[in-house]
Structures are given as C-alpha cells and as structure tokens.
Amino acid sequence: MPAAKITREDAIDRIADVFRSYGYDGASLTEISKSTGLGRASLYHHFPGGKEEMAREVFDQLGRAIGEDILQPLTARGAPAERLERWAKGVERFYAKGTKNCLLGAMVLSGSSDRFAAELSAAFQAWIDALSQVAREAGIAKPEARRRAENAVGRIQGALVVSRGLRDARHFQRVLAELPAELLAS
Amino acid sequence: MPAAKITREDAIDRIADVFRSYGYDGASLTEISKSTGLGRASLYHHFPGGKEEMAREVFDQLGRAIGEDILQPLTARGAPAERLERWAKGVERFYAKGTKNCLLGAMVLSGSSDRFAAELSAAFQAWIDALSQVAREAGIAKPEARRRAENAVGRIQGALVVSRGLRDARHFQRVLAELPAELLAS
DNA sequence: GTCTATAATAGGATAGAC
DNA sequence: GTCTATCCTATTATAGAC
Numbered sequence: 001m002p003a004a005k006i007t008r009e010d011a012i013d014r015i016a017d018v019f020r021s022y023g024y025d026g027a028s029l030t031e032i033s034k035s036t037g038l039g040r041a042s043l044y045h046h047f048p049g050g051k052e053e054m055a056r057e058v059f060d061q062l063g064r065a066i067g068e069d070i071l072q073p074l075t076a077r078g079a080p081a082e083r084l085e086r087w088a089k090g091v092e093r094f095y096a097k098g099t100k101n102c103l104l105g106a107m108v109l110s111g112s113s114d115r116f117a118a119e120l121s122a123a124f125q126a127w128i129d130a131l132s133q134v135a136r137e138a139g140i141a142k143p144e145a146r147r148r149a150e151n152a153v154g155r156i157q158g159a160l161v162v163s164r165g166l167r168d169a170r171h172f173q174r175v176l177a178e179l180p181a182e183l184l185a186s
Numbered sequence: 187m188p189a190a191k192i193t194r195e196d197a198i199d200r201i202a203d204v205f206r207s208y209g210y211d212g213a214s215l216t217e218i219s220k221s222t223g224l225g226r227a228s229l230y231h232h233f234p235g236g237k238e239e240m241a242r243e244v245f246d247q248l249g250r251a252i253g254e255d256i257l258q259p260l261t262a263r264g265a266p267a268e269r270l271e272r273w274a275k276g277v278e279r280f281y282a283k284g285t286k287n288c289l290l291g292a293m294v295l296s297g298s299s300d301r302f303a304a305e306l307s308a309a310f311q312a313w314i315d316a317l318s319q320v321a322r323e324a325g326i327a328k329p330e331a332r333r334r335a336e337n338a339v340g341r342i343q344g345a346l347v348v349s350r351g352l353r354d355a356r357h358f359q360r361v362l363a364e365l366p367a368e369l370l371a372s
Numbered sequence: 373g374t375c376t377a378t379a380a381t382a383g384g385a386t387a388g389a390c
Numbered sequence: 391g392t393c394t395a396t397c398c399t400a401t402t403a404t405a406g407a408c
Binding site: 227237 | 401402403404405
Binding site for chain 3: 028029030040041044050051
C-alpha cells in the first residue's frame with residue numbers, strides 16, 4: 001500500500017498552476033500528471049469526477065487562499081490606507097510579482113466560463129465587496145466605493161494581461177503600487 | 187469546380203470569433219468548420235499549415251482591423267479630446283459593447299502565449315504607442331503619456347475580463363466612457 | 373474549392389492487479 | 391494509493407474523387 005506522494009492540498013496547488021498557464025482546455029491530464037507526479041489513474045482516485053472536479057477543487061482552494069492571504073488584510077484592524085498597502089503586498093506575492101497569471105482570468109477567457117460561471121462570478125464579487133467595504137470605511141460614498149473597487153479588480157486583471165503580452169512584469173508592479181491611493185483619493 | 191463559399195477575409199473573421207470564445211486550444215476544427223461553413227478538408231486547402239496558420243492569419247487580420255477601425259481615429263485630424271472620444275466609440279463597437287471577448291487576451295491567457303509571443307507583443311505595443319502619441323500631443327510629458335497609455339490598454343483588458351466574470355457588460359461600458367478624460371487629465 | 377473517407381494521434385476516462 | 395494496460399472518443403491532418 002504505497003503512501004501518498006503528495007498531499008491533496010499540494011496536488012491542487014500544482015493543478016491550479018497548470019490551469020493558470022494553459023487554460024481549462026489546454027490543461028491536459030498528461031501535463032497535470034507530470035506536474036503533480038501522480039499517474040492518470042491516481043488522479044482519478046483523488047478526483048473521480050475527472051478534470052471538471054479538479055477544476056472545482058481548484059476554485060474552492062483558490063477561494064480559501066484569496067480569503068486568507070488577500071482579503072484578510074482588508075478586514076483586519078487598522079487605518080484603511082494601511083490595510084490597502086498590506087493588501088497590495090499580498091496581491092503582489094499572490095501573483096508572484098506579475099509573472100503568475102490570474103487563474104480567474106485564464107478560466108474566464110478560455111471557453112470554460114459557461115461551465116464555471118457561478119464560481120467565477122462569486123470569486124470576483126468577493127474581491128469587489130471586500131475592497132468596496134474598505135473604501136466606505138474611509139468615508140467614500142457607497143456607489144463610488146463600489147465603482148472604485150470594480151476598477152481596482154479590473155486593473156489588476158488587465159495589468160496581468162498586458163504584462164504578459166508585453167513580457168514585462170514592471171507594468172503590473174507599477175499599477176499595483178498606484179491602487180491604494182486611487183481607491184482612497186478624495 | 188465549386189465556387190468559394192465564403193471570402194477568405196470573412197472566413198478569417200469567423201475563425202477569429204472561435205478563438206476569441208474558446209481560446210487557442212479550445213477552438214476545435216469542428217467548431218471552426220461549423221462557424222465558417224467550410225469542411226475540414228477545405229480549411230486545409232486554405233490554410234495548409236493547419237490551426238497554427240489560421241491563428242497567424244487571424245493575428246494579421248486583427249492587426250489590420252485595429253489599425254483601420256481603432257487606431258485610425260487616433261491619428262486623424264482634430265483635437266486630442268475629440269479623437270479619443272471617437273476612439274472610445276470605435277473600441278466599444280469593436281468589442282460589441284463588452285460582450286465580445288478580446289482576442290489578444292484570450293490568446294495571452296490560454297497557453298498559446300509562447301507560440302505567438304511576437305505577434306501579441308507587437309499588437310499591444312501598437313495600441314500603446316498610438317494612445318501615447320495622442321496624449322503627448324495634448325501636452326502630456328513623454329513618460330507620463332506612456333504610463334497612461336499602458337493603463338488605458340490594461341483597463342480595457344481588465345474590464346473585459348471583469349465584465350465577463352460578473353456577466354455584466356455595463357462595467358466595460360462605464361470604464362470605456364471614463365478613459366478619454368483619464369488620458370488627458372492634467 | 374469542396375467533398376467523402378480515413379489515417380494517426382492525443383485526450384479523457386476506466387479496470388483490475390498489487 | 392499507485393501502477394500498467396486498455397477503451398473510447400475527439401482531434402488534427404491527409405488522400406483522392408469530383
């Protein structure tokens with residue numbers, strides 16, 4: 001009875017990387033197998049639903065990771081400006097300074113958006129809501145706060161696309177550095 | 187000797203739609219065949235290089251379309267503000283008010299970015315350069331103009347992702363309406 | 373230039389031994 | 391839990407008739 005080669009959580013992380021890089025359709029089981037070190041059959045042992053179940057697990061784990069690593073600074077104690085600074089640092093780490101694609105973006109733009117519409121929409125909403133809440137605490141009116149939060153999330157997504165297109169991560173880093181001030185500007 | 191069912195240009199447009207919706211890997215020849223009305227064999231008659239050649243032709247045609255429909259307003263005569271307004275309208279048409287994905291974004295985020303790195307980079311550069319030039323004519327300093335142009339392109343890409351994720355095209359339309367003023371603000 | 377037919381391959385998924 | 395072997399389907403791609 002061989003022991004597990006990798007924890008479930010680590011496996012899902014690796015699978016997430018494959019989806020991130022190749023999109024849903026481009027992520028072949030061969031690549032996932034290589035990336036996790038698990039054979040095809042083992043993958044089906046862990047994820048009986050196949051590729052679709054893997055993707056759902058990836059979304060679940062992503063939701064938790066976003067909640068802990070990114071949204072947590074936003075809901076912590078402290079002045080809005082400080083919280084946004086910590087948030088921006090968290091986002092930068094999360095995307096490995098702009099070299100790591102956004103999983104949500106990759107899924108949205110690769111034909112899988114119909115299949116995972118609910119998951120995608122929920123993930124974006126959580127981002128926007130948390131940012132909007134911080135802006136409101138800083139005294140920004142509700143509709144304007146929402147508007148800025150949408151902008152911020154969009155700018156991150158767009159910066160990842162452009163950085164990758166131009167093959168220059170500095171664009172992403174610059175945009176991220178500007179976001180906290182933009183969210184709170186009067 | 188049957189006549190051509192569709193002009194080459196139209197065929198490439200249809201193929202572009204398929205890549206836009208499904209990404210490079212997700213775009214199957216079956217779908218392309220259905221979308222163009224051309225049988226598999228006919229597709230290979232027109233594009234002996236197969237799917238990869240189709241993608242390259244799509245990029246070429248996209249470059250021309252961007253040049254004519256989108257960048258042209260930027261280089262036309264008139265005050266910078268007017269040109270940017272016309273440009274924004276052109277972009278809105280181009281993306282069908284936000285319901286039509288960006289081909290560049292779909293390609294960037296679907297594993298094909300290595301294969302088409304040069305094409306993608308060139309397309310983004312052309313966008314950024316043209317916008318930057320308009321901002322400079324409006325009296326903005328060169329580095330700042332470049333910065334704003336990058337931001338504008340990124341915001342369009344991000345808005346398309348977010349609109350699709352939220353399934354609400356109004357976000358895209360709002361962002362687009364704000365861009366001209368942002369590019370020229372003092 | 374399009375068609376039907378078909379090859380060749382890669383992909384997702386499963387069975388059963390260990 | 392992992393392995394080897396295998397099935398089935400969909401995919402890319404080609405050949406040859408018209």
